[in-house]
Amino acid sequence: MLQLNKVHHIAIICSDYEKSKHFYTEILGLKAIQEIYREERDSYKLDLALNGEYIVELFSFPNPSERPSRPEACGLRHLAFEVNDIEQTRNFLIKNNISSETIRIDEFTAKRFFFIADPDDLPIEFYEI
Structure with missing residues (x-):
């Protein structure tokens, strides 16, 4: 194996x-x-x-060629970072002029998360532990 x-x-x-x-x-x-x-x-x-x-x-x-669509194109879907405090993370990003989705709750784990986009519109997730 x-x-x-x-x-x-x-x-x-x-x-x-x-x-x-x-x-x-x-x-x-x-x-x-x-x-x-x-x-x-x-x-x-x-x-x-x-x-x-x-x-x-x-x-x-x-x-470089552009990504075909977001976020459901075939291939790597997103990059996710684990964080301790989801609200503090989101507030920091917003204060630094980074657009953010609202905080959501994972229906299976009950953990909070949200997405932003990098400068090339690649999706990045922040997931609270």
């Missing part, structure tokens, strides 16, 4: 590297652990960590 240890990372391709870099590091608070410019691809790769764990690769490529 295959044995998986954990999710190693999630790769995200952005359309505006500086805008996305600011969002993921300054708004979400992920820590940049390595940034590489790949001249042959005219592409940046930024490795980001959460609480010391490498979790996101942020890529830039010239003229």
